[in-house]
Amino acid sequence: MKLGFALRLAVRESRHGFRRVGVYMAAITLGVAALVAIHSFRDDVARSVQEEADVLMGADARFEANRPLPDSVTHIIDSLSAAGVDVSRVTTTLSMVLAPKSGDVRLLQVQALQGGFPFYGEVETTPAHSWGRHAREGVALVDPAVLTQLQISLGDTLAVGRVRVPVVATVENTPTDLGYQTAVGPRVYVSQATLDSAGLLGFGSLARYAVYLRMPDEGARHALRQRYSSVLRATDVSFRLAEDQAHRLSNSIRFLGRFLGLVGLGALLLGGIGVASAVQVYVRERRPAVAVLRCLGADQWTVFAAYVVQAAALGLIGSGVGVALGAATQRVLPVLLAGVLPVPVSTRFSPAAAAAGVGIGVWVAVVFAFIPLLEIKDVPPLQALRQDFEPPRRRRDPWRIGAYSALLASVFLLCGVEAPETSVGLVFAVALLVTVALLAAVAWGLTRLTRRFFPTRASYPVRQGVSNLFRPHNQTLSVTLALGFGAFVVGTVMQVEGSLLDDLTVSFGQGRPNVLLFDVQKDQVDSLRTLLPASARAGLEVTPLIMSRITAIDGRTPAELRSDSMIPREERPRRWALRREYRNTYRAKLGSAETLVAGRWWDGTPAAGDSGRAVSAGDLVPVSLEEGIAQDLKVGLGDTISWNVGGMPVESVVTSIRHVEWSRLQPNFFAIFKPGYIDDAPQTIIMLARIPDPTRRADFQRALVHVFPNVSALDFSRVQEAIDSVLSRVRTAVTFLALFSALAGILVLVGALATSRLQRTREGALLKTLGARRTQVLTVLFTEYLALGTLATAAGLALAWIASAIMVPHVFQVTFHTHPVPLLVIWGAVAGLTLAVGLAGSRGLLRRPPLAVLREVPE
């Protein structure tokens, strides 16, 4: 091989090559841009979260529970405080808050502060520096939304439970805020003393009790966790360090990042296919020149090397442009996702992401270009004498096998690295390969079927167009692969995205209750019913909540179960399931989101597809468990569970297991007791009502706060709005990145059609020479492109649908829903694009005299 000559040739050739390989470069550019943007953005978020770890928590460590902290923990906190550690107490609950001036009420979060929280970061208020006044002076601060929702201004008072507090300032920005935290309701900030006298912290109220510590010495706080771990484990208090929280946050965002990574990978692989088809066209054009070079004595590797060098160089340039585009995109993402991200994300050019982008870009460019380029090496010098000479193809060319293996390995490697988990990446890679194989099968079937069922009666141009699909040198395989694969990637991204967003979108639906009343006491139910508008009374759902804890399973206490060395660790009941506080209920009927999977319901109805083993309860309370919790507790039909229900012991036996659709927004339960046994246990009630008219809903809430100040009402339509605004941002960001895939897909299409453009142009010119009119030539082309476009896209989308239906439940663990509209839109768009691009490529042919075309276009 003569490397010097190869390099010189590469440089000279590339002077002319650039225009033709624009598609090639653009494909790589898009893929690299998507990857670099996503990688850098991921780095940005992770770095910002880590940097802001203490600010995010507002402290160095936190104790937290959903009930007042037990004495054992309070003792620890007191001793820390005595040792000089800064301690601050924050209690948050939900309550209806009334503005006496306007008469408006809203369900708000009431956050009570004692001490100097947050220890890190600045809370911005209007007027400035007002943070802390509420803790000291017994006044209230509010989120700005409170002012608008309740139609009050600074200086007015709010009625929170039994107390009235003046509002002195608004809180513009707290460093500890996660964007979605205000979804439940904007906040009112008061002092711990105010909250206590408001009387909101009754039995069963939804409150979080937190104590924050300032312990800047990392060693000290780790030692603290070490020392008290056994004390804490005996309680349900969580103890978390700032760095743990940041770590968990980055993890949850990393998942989003990884999903985006797959989107980027899709764009890059599409780019690879674009490269392959562009190079194929290029190689076809260069064959005569290569044959001459071989005649002149260049050996096959020298010529081959010259073109590999060109591929790598163009890959490098394409990747470089991609890095620049990606860096620009990186700056757009935090803007699109503002309000979803936990911290203000500062973008920083990431040399690692850029280097990875260039590396991956060049690698993909070369690996995908390699296979068509191998043809260069096999161009026989004899072709200089005889253009129609085709050497017999060598079977099992080791280079070809090597090139395909390298391509396969690269796809697996890239998928493995980019996917949320390696196993997901492997599944993704296998799915891609199966797709390519199936598309090839579809193309083969198409050529066979059109030949078999040839439309012999159709007009000549249509017959000519159809026969283009199967005659020698047809483009059916390459276009089906490229188009089908493009449609597959874009279709899959859209289907998965749709299902993920569906899962996040809590559907309140038509006719569903839209007001949730909670903290209702049992004796208030009847009078509350009369307070509701008459239309809402019939559909009212009343559900009791019974706070319960497990004291024993089959007679053995949680501690015994956890420490039983006879049982392998993974077969012991889960700690959290044994320890948690259960909100159980009793009810006569199975809910609409529930199906029985084992045992029998109270009335004897057996589980579907199960013999419905009947468990006789004896004098124990029959209980129905949700299947997941039954698994975590390692219990089945006939096992007994002992509960502590508000101090009262209850012995129950599992008589059925239920499957629950948790994503439906309605009260669902791990354990349901049969009515008639524990109906008198201490309980609070939640009620679901439907009040469609917004004015009536507001009237009802106003009345409610006067008559039953302890009852809170949650207006779902507000929650819906808050969730929708967060989701629409996620959707925008994902769609934005999917755009890269779509653009790469279009490039692939252009590249695939270009592979046969010269041939089609020449044929068209010949047809015109023989007397074909323009419309006839157009019909030939139209028929071929329409058939290819519609069939290949349909095949790709069908495969996308199947892949999503498999991937969504198994990889993302979300229920799969078909989204036919995007599929149809892609189908129409791609088929239309195929026609447009195909016909646009032939416009010169149609406009100009045939001889001019024939003279220009080589055979």
Add this chain to the structure above:
Amino acid sequence: MMIVAQGLEKTYTSGGRPLPVLRDIDLEVAPESFVAVVGPSGSGKTTLLGLLAGLDVPSAGRVVLDGQDLFALTEDERAGFRAERVGFVFQTFHLLPTLTALENVLVPLELRGGGRGLRSRATELLDHVGLGDRMHHYPAQLSGGEQQRVALARAFANQPRILFADEPTGNLDQETGAAIVAMLEELNREARTTLVMVTHDQALAERAHRIVRLAGGCIVADEEAGAPAPSADGTDSAAPRP
């Protein structure tokens, strides 16, 4: 002998059936001679040229070119051999469209390697074919005759021992074609190259020393032509007769 072909056969497979194109060709070509290969379309002229130049592999027989058994070499060794000792002129010129006239002439020189002076040699050659002022033009900017002159310059760049020409005037008008042939003959004489030319132009063939006629894949006639062959000792006897 410069070229010795013995028992040369070439059979292609077409539609699963063997299609013999050349049968049992024996041919010897003396150094510095000018041989025209003529015959009707499909008689096997181009196939024979391809085999003699080592561009294709015969089904049977052997070719010894300038003392080297071509098919005892690997594909790449044959390429190296061509770079050293063989030149080509094609009917369709086959200049590399992406290279300038000068760069086209440089290709065989650079392929063979060999340090400095390549550029001046290429320039000299282009001057010699009368294109000194068009060196930096691309093939598309040159007329057919000019392109073929560049091709001649390229063919002689390496001072090859043997030159193969495939219908070198086939794509040119008569006048331009005659000029090209005159130039070819002149270069051939100066460089003392052995020239094998495929043509079906009888007038052109008459200018060779010897005419080999092919029909149906066999040599049907092998005759002295109008021009005298060089003497066996290699001295130039192609001077015009009195």
